[in-house]
Amino acid sequence: MDENQEKELALLAECNKYLQENDIPIVSSIHDQIRFRKNVEKTHDQDSLIEFVIKEKKYDLAKKLIENGVFCDLENNKGSTPLIRACIQGNEEIVDLLLTKKEVNVNHEDRRQLATPIIFATIANQKNIVKKLIDHGAFVTMKDVELCSALDHARNAIGNDCLEILQAAENEQIKSKSKTDKTPNTASKTRNIR
Secondary structure, eight states: OOHHHHHHHHHHHHHHHHHHHTTOOOOSOTTOHHHHHHHHTTTSTTOOHHHHHHHTTOHHHHHHHHHTTOOOOOOOTTSOOHHHHHHHHTOHHHHHHHHTSTTOOTTOOOTTTOOOHHHHHHHTTOHHHHHHHHHTTOOSSOOOTTSOOHHHHHHHSTTOTTHHHHHHHHHHHHHHHHHHHOOOOOOOOOOOOO
16 A cells, blocks of 8 residues: 555545544545535535535645545535635635635536625635635626625625725726727738739
């Protein structure tokens, strides 16, 4: 058995110990997210293992799972993802780790509210997380079921620290979009040269 397999087995044992303490069936692999979701579906919103441990604020365990290659963008039955959960809870370290995973979609909309991670982070007044999401390509103008963008939520909340960052990002995204939408007129008059 190589070192990676030993680390994964130790992590699996740690996960299963925590699951047993909470009367949840154990998993056979940290990568078997589908089976885990079936095990918890009646009581835990069909969370993936990684989202479940983030929701339960077991951040050390979540960090180990992320670092050991667990797929980090499965949504639960409500459309929530581990990134959304970490944004709601304001855990910058977990957000940072999730943003290193190429499978994580920073513009994922949950199914209940159609809200994106940046909307949830704005509502939770998580200025640093909002900045990180923007730096990773989050769109500030996407609207939720209430037809409000992250910027709208910041404007509507008293004392929301995210407003300036979101306004600057919106201006930057509008400029960037207008540059790509404008195509130079390359049509020129043709002349017959003989």
